[in-house]
Amino acid sequence: MSLTFSLIAAILYAIAGWRALRIKVEGEHLVLTVALLAHAAALSQQVIAGSNLVIGIAESLSMLGFLSSLMLWVFCFREPLHALGVVHYPVTALWALAPAFFTDHGHPIPLADWKIGLHIIFSLLSAGLLTLASIQAIATLSLDRMLRKPANIMVLRRLPPLQTMERLLFQLIFFGFFLLSLTLVSGMLFVNNLFAQHLVHKTVLSFCAWLTFGMLLWGRMRHGWRGRTAVRWALSGYAVLVLAYFGSKVILEQVLGRSWY
Template sequence: MILTSSSPVSWLLALAAAVAYAVPAAAASRLGAAAARNALLVAWLLHGAVLVWGLWGDAPRFGFAPALSMTAWLVLTVYAVERQLFPQMQSRWVLAGLGAAAIVLAMLFPGQPLHVTASAWLPLHLALGIACYGLFAAAVVHAWLMTRAERHIRQAEDPHSGIPLLTLERLTFRFVTAGFVLLTATLLAGWLFGETLYGRAWRWDHKAVFSMLSWLTFATLLLGRARFGWRGRNAVRVLYAGSALLLLAYVGSRFVLEVVLGRSA
């Protein structure tokens, strides 16, 4: 753990965000809808401030835990938007707990300092890559909701208790498509401008291999849906497999380096 490596401002912002998330997570049954929504909004804003300070503050840092933290923030952003369109969504306390856990993990493992010689475009490239994580994480959440909706239908439960199944399926693949576009752009940027961004040309390390495997998996999923109409459990399994590979690409590699091996690169 390298908690003391974080800047005081980052630490205070993270602590405030974690506490703000804990309120709707721990007191979901006692808070009214408006109070819980306002508490989650405050936590979301503080969480965003933590992420901005971590990348562009006095001592920029990044690693596997900040990447997960940014992913959680993006999933919460998607939830906030969809909650306006689908008021029947009732996962507020679960997402608040996810946000609090992500914040605490990033406090404990704030990552390694970005090199002073790194390109000024590096934080943007990192943000672009993590946006892929957020979109695919949102796709995974919707795929899980889709699987649960299918189970409710098979068990003859109330079909109007959540988002319609076809809507969930459509949203799932929209997130997959958007994530695939960003993943493609991220890989191309790393391949074409790796020396400018990281001070070294593209190389086939564990991160690159897992990233390409995930890209191929998602490409297969989208092609299979477009050409062969893939849907249901088989499509969800491919989505889960691609997401697991993508998680291993950066988060898994950085976890091994930072926590298991205790080094930055």
């Protein structure tokens, strides 16, 4: 049954991405709403196993796609972010199918441990927002390059001004940075021994990503960083964050056959 829901979600995400490409906002919210509901139904069957959570690499990708798409759906009600769906929704369509075809699941995590649950929630929410921020950074850089070519004037008329794109970029980074801070703090609540739980490299890389985003926000407030400088910092921070999470999961679960829990 989860495969059926995953297929429905993937098809509807692809349709939403196509409509975003054609800049057809009408009906996009409805299509995306049904896609998110189908995706949530699939995840509930793939991730919850009795009184445990089972989150492998494929499930992590799917959850990341779901949460970032959900946040984009919410933000689009008040901000002109529909263009991000051109890239984001097709990628999420592929991620939604991942758990149905990759059967190497992660280690069970007890739902009764509220500290772990809180940490996971903060971790996924921060990753979702910063995923959106990275796509927004790429879109901002693309818009900056398009502005230098007069031939793109027809396309530019349908896109938000560059100042609006940069403002939205830093809003996403700020809230993502805040949630990443909560992720690090909540992790400290239940990690008793970093070496015993094989979390040293993940913690160090996560902190490096936190520092990168923090420096970017500081540079924005103090020196007015923008444009390509801001994009480079944003994408660098996101790359380190992806390495911290997915790199750690690949090494621990696929290579060493261990769990961080």
